[in-house]
Amino acid sequence: MKEIPVFLFLGFLDAGKTKFIEETFEDPRFAETGERTLLLVTEEGEEEYAPSRFAVKDYKLEVVPQDKLNVATLTALQKKFRPQRVVVEYNGMLTLDKFFEAMPDGWMIAQVMTFFDSATFLSYNQNMRQLVFDKLQYSDMVVFNRFREDFSQEEFHKVVRAASRRPQIVYEYPDGNAVYDEIVDPLPFDVNAKVIEIADRDFAFFYRDLVEETEKYIGKTVRFKGLVAIDKRMPQGTIVIGRHIMTCCAADISYSGLVCLHASVLPLRLRDWVTVTARIDFGYHDIYGQEGPILKASALEYAQPPEEEVATFY
Numbered sequence: 081m082k083e084i085p086v087f088l089f090l091g092f093l094d095a096g097k098t099k100f101i102e103e104t105f106e107d108p109r110f111a112e113t114g115e116r117t118l119l120l121v122t123e124e125g126e127e128e129y130a131p132s133r134f135a136v137k138d139y140k141l142e143v144v145p146q147d148k149l150n151v152a153t154l155t156a157l158q159k160k161f162r163p164q165r166v167v168v169e170y171n172g173m174l175t176l177d178k179f180f181e182a183m184p185d186g187w188m189i190a191q192v193m194t195f196f197d198s199a200t201f202l203s204y205n206q207n208m209r210q211l212v213f214d215k216l217q218y219s220d221m222v223v224f225n226r227f228r229e230d231f232s233q234e235e236f237h238k239v240v241r242a243a244s245r246r247p248q249i250v251y252e253y254p255d256g257n258a259v260y261d262e263i264v265d266p267l268p269f270d271v272n273a274k275v276i277e278i279a280d281r282d283f284a285f286f287y288r289d290l291v292e293e294t295e296k297y298i299g300k301t302v303r304f305k306g307l308v309a310i311d312k313r314m315p316q317g318t319i320v321i322g323r324h325i326m327t328c329c330a331a332d333i334s335y336s337g338l339v340c341l342h343a344s345v346l347p348l349r350l351r352d353w354v355t356v357t358a359r360i361d362f363g364y365h366d367i368y369g370q371e372g373p374i375l376k377a378s379a380l381e382y383a384q385p386p387e388e389e390v391a392t393f394y
Contacts, residue, residue, distance in 0.1 A: 084158070085165050085190035086183070090215045092172035092204060093123070095195040096225040101169055102129055111135035118163035120144055120154075122179075123171035146174060155184040165190075175214050194219040194247075198227040198236070205239050213327065216243035227251040227259075237263045242393040243327070245292065271296060275357065278304035280386035283323045284393050287336050290360070294373050297360045302375075305383050308352040309337055317342055320367060321356055321375065323391045333390055339365045342377035355383040 089097045101119070104110050117139040129141065140161045144153060157163075166187065170179060194215045196204070201224065205212045216222065222240050233251060240249055249261035267289060268282045276297075278286045283304060290297050306321035322337025340356060348354070358375035365374060 082186065083188040084163060084186050086187050087165070087167045087190055088170055088176075088179075088192045088218075089168065089195070090170050090172060090176075090192065090219070091195035092197070092200070095172065095197050096223065097169050097195050098129065100193070100195065100223070101167060102133070104167075105129075105134040105136045105139070108135045111137070114138065115164040116162065118142065118157060118161050118166045120157075120166060120168045122146065122149060122169065122174065146171065146178075149174075149178060150182050151184060154182050154187075158184050158187075172215065173211065175211070176218060189218075191220050192218045193221045193223065195223045195225060198224045198231055198251075201236065202239075210332065212239075213243050213332075216240055216247070217327070219244065219247040221248045221250065223250045223252060225252050227253050229253075233261065234263060237261055241265055245288070271300070274301070276300060276302040278302060280305055280388070281391075284325045284327075284391040287322070287325065287338075287391075288393075290338075290373055294362055297373065298362050299359065301357065301359050301378075303355065303357045305353060305355050305386055306337070307335075307389075308348050308350065308354055309335065310348060310350050314367075318367075319348060321354065324389065325391045327393065338373055338375050339367050340375040340377055340380075342380050344377065344380040346380060346382065348380075353383045353385045354380055356380050 089101055091097045105119075111134075115138070117136055119139055119141045121141065121143045122145070131141070140163070142157055144157075168179070170176075201212075216239075224236055227236075236251075237249060240247060245265065250258050251261065252258045268285055269276055269278055276286075283306070286302075286304065306323055309320040309322065319340050319342065320337035321340045322335055324333050325336045326333045340358060342356075342358075346354075356375065356377050357379040358377040361374045361376055362371060363374055364371045
């Protein structure tokens with residue numbers, strides 16, 4: 081089946097999604113390929129589209145309410161209109177897993193852009209952090225509309241980077257001037273050290289960076305404190321070491337661990353705290369079910385639990 085690219089535009093009401101999509105459809109460069117486009121709208125915003133200004137002519141706009149957002153509905157629209165690309169204006173009050181579960185076979189996420197009204201962003205993040213985080217973690221670009229001179233770029237930047245290091249961040253000022261975020265995020269540990277020492281408070285940053293940029297860690301030695309996961313199905317000399325990480329709020333705390341191969345004679349048990357010194361390799365392991373980072377321990381010793389047992393990005 082030929083893949084159909086899906087362009088997701090996320091954000092809460094009055095965040096600027098409709099305006100940006102409209103400008104995209106008015107852009108001749110978006111129309112020049114002549115691809116048949118399905119525009120899905122999952123909420124009714126304060127602005128309405130003005131199709132008369134669209135450069136894209138071969139398109140169909142469909143409003144899909146929340147209770148109709150499912151595989152059957154989207155498959156029926158695909159069969160009816162045979163789109164070659166799909167643009168989605170997504171309701172910010174819905175989590176993205178609802179859309180992912182509704183995607184027909186062959187639909188492929190090509191780009192995710194998230195829009196926020198800068199005046200309400202910090203309030204949304206404080207009161208509905210899980211919904212904000214849900215959008216940020218998948219974004220390729222985050223746009224803060226109506227950004228004022230008295231706002232702190234660093235404050236907004238930190239919220240985005242706590243969710244993901246991937247997206248570009250753009251601050252769009254009321255005069256139309258768009259400024260790209262250039263704040264550098266130094267890691268809280270030295271990746272080039274002979275032994276990379278990971279402080280207890282920095283485990284979440286280390287784990288995310290290792291997963292996102294594994295290549296730069298291969299062959300390097302790391303030392304950190306972690307919680308042992310083990311069961312009788314694991315071969316001798318194999319454990320998992322990690323921490324519980326809270327990425328957003330208490331509801332999404334989950335254990336994130338790394339396969340560790342060792343020759344220790346310690347009678348390790350489930351939920352033991354240990355300090356491990358290990359070389360990081362990369363390869364397939366049954367515990368992952370795919371390739372991933374593998375620790376080859378040179379030292380393993382019991383440790384006291386950290387002061388905060390759940391690691392966070394805050």
